[in-house]
Amino acid sequence: MTLKSNRSLLDIDRDHLIHPVTSFRAHEARGATLLQSGKGMWLTDMDGNQLLDAFAGLWCVNVGYGQDSIVEAAAAQMRQLPYATGYFHFGCETTVRLAQKLADLSPEGLDHVYFTLGGSDAVDSAIRYIIHYFNAIGRPSKKQFIALDRGYHGSSTTGAGLTALSNFHRLFDLPHAWQHHIPSPYPYRSELTDDAAIIARSVQQLKDKVAELGADNVAAFFCEPIQGSGGVIVPPKGWLKALRDTCTELDILFVADEVITGFGRTGPLFACEEEGVTPDLMTLAKGLTAGYAPMGALLMSDKVYQGIANGAAPELAIGHGFTYSGHPVSAAVGLEVLRLYTEGGILANGRSVGRRFAAGLNAIADHPLVGDTRGRGLLGAIELVADKDSKARLDSALKIPDRLFAQGYKNGVIFRSFPDNIIGLAPALCASDEEMDEIFARIRKTLDDLL
Ligand code: PLP
Numbered sequence: 001m002t003l004k005s006n007r008s009l010l011d012i013d014r015d016h017l018i019h020p021v022t023s024f025r026a027h028e029a030r031g032a033t034l035l036q037s038g039k040g041m042w043l044t045d046m047d048g049n050q051l052l053d054a055f056a057g058l059w060c061v062n063v064g065y066g067q068d069s070i071v072e073a074a075a076a077q078m079r080q081l082p083y084a085t086g087y088f089h090f091g092c093e094t095t096v097r098l099a100q101k102l103a104d105l106s107p108e109g110l111d112h113v114y115f116t117l118g119g120s121d122a123v124d125s126a127i128r129y130i131i132h133y134f135n136a137i138g139r140p141s142k143k144q145f146i147a148l149d150r151g152y153h154g155s156s157t158t159g160a161g162l163t164a165l166s167n168f169h170r171l172f173d174l175p176h177a178w179q180h181h182i183p184s185p186y187p188y189r190s191e192l193t194d195d196a197a198i199i200a201r202s203v204q205q206l207k208d209k210v211a212e213l214g215a216d217n218v219a220a221f222f223c224e225p226i227q228g229s230g231g232v233i234v235p236p237k238g239w240l241k242a243l244r245d246t247c248t249e250l251d252i253l254f255v256a257d258e259v260i261t262g263f264g265r266t267g268p269l270f271a272c273e274e275e276g277v278t279p280d281l282m283t284l285a286k287g288l289t290a291g292y293a294p295m296g297a298l299l300m301s302d303k304v305y306q307g308i309a310n311g312a313a314p315e316l317a318i319g320h321g322f323t324y325s326g327h328p329v330s331a332a333v334g335l336e337v338l339r340l341y342t343e344g345g346i347l348a349n350g351r352s353v354g355r356r357f358a359a360g361l362n363a364i365a366d367h368p369l370v371g372d373t374r375g376r377g378l379l380g381a382i383e384l385v386a387d388k389d390s391k392a393r394l395d396s397a398l399k400i401p402d403r404l405f406a407q408g409y410k411n412g413v414i415f416r417s418f419p420d421n422i423i424g425l426a427p428a429l430c431a432s433d434e435e436m437d438e439i440f441a442r443i444r445k446t447l448d449d450l451l
Pocket of ligand 1: 117120260
């Protein structure tokens with residue numbers, strides 16, 4: 001084997017590293033953007049460029065970069081006990097304490113916590129446990145799953161089918177025959193202008209789908225309180241509660257995927273809280289460890305837990321688990337991150353700077369390219385259009401998403417550039433008002449540069 005030591009890091013990356021959700025050929029042509037370090041809201045890349053991160057990494061670094069107390073918590077745990085399996089009734093105090101915290105902080109009734117490595121396997125675990133549950137309680141026909149057509153529920157073999165983005169299905173033979181989608185409530189693009197009518201239509205669409213499949217065959221409805229990767233689609237207030245109540249009425253489980261919206265992203269600790277909603281199951285990740293270590297969680301109601309517990313033969317282990325479920329180092333990180341949100345004032349700061357964020361979204365709506373701005377808390381979107389009145393989309397031949405991202409980067413701001421010319425924003429909850437203003441100043445300049 002010859003050592004190719006003279007190659008640049010970018011060449012090595014091209015040759016050896018497969019990047020997630022990236023076209024192989026486009027990556028070979030473009031090369032990687034390599035980041036070097038981060039502090040607070042700021043990133044420095046390999047060329048020394050300073051960038052304001054308006055997307056908290058991948059909607060996860062909610063407490064900002066460079067929080068030393070998290071590093072110390074992880075190091076202390078690694079020194080004391082770097083690993084403890086959760087299998088065979090083992091565990092360790094740190095993981096137990098984090099489970100207790102999540103049960104305490106989450107909506108009433110979600111008392112049981114299963115830890116995963118991220119969001120995809122939290123969704124996958126939800127699907128597996130739901131199937132197990134209906135078999136265990138003697139209702140084995142309930143195996144159909146419904147989600148929204150702009151929903152994102154990760155990238156596992158099962159979850160990617162509930163995810164409704166076309167590139168997650170194309171050439172992957174998805175969705176599975178037991179996975180179904182109903183339209184997302186998308187107020188800006190709806191011909192209905194009344195919130196109540198938008199909510200009523202969603203409710204009817206769910207009822208129609210369940211009637212089509214047969215209520216005895218439907219297991220669960222999955223949704224994000226605000227759809228993130230589908231373009232930050234914000235349903236009207238009251239939508240989540242209406243859909244939750246409809247699931248109860250239809251006797252199907254309601255699963256809230258709070259992987260993005262959890263941990264203060266929309267204001268309260270969980271978006272479900274805002275509407276007094278208690279889901280049957282809830283999936284979490286991202287803000288749980290704020291990107292400092294991989295971890296996700298599935299929260300389960302007592303009803304589902306007891307159904308599984310009663311149906312399982314006590315002598316047989318329930319065959320679902322990962323070597324790193326409840327990893328002690330990630331749990332230590334999670335505990336410290338939760339402390340920063342609550343005692344460290346980061347949630348409170350997020351709520352306060354959230355008002356500046358809303359003002360920034362409001363102000364940029366006057367830009368000639370902007371058709372819509374929307375958001376809740378520190379989760380938002382700016383949708384660009386060719387014509388404000390007709391809401392006509394910009395010609396796809398203009399390749400606006402790629403150009404937007406590149407121009408933003410040149411102007412020192414990182415955001416998400418979605419298809420349909422939607423800018424996604426999810427700045428960390430630790431931002432100052434001045435940093436928030438600077439984010440919007442840089443985005444406005446980026447839009448001006450595109451004109
Ligand atoms: N669910 C939602 C709502 C998400 O936004 C994501 C990731 O963006 C996932 C699930 C999957 O999480 P992960 O990428 O940690 O597997």
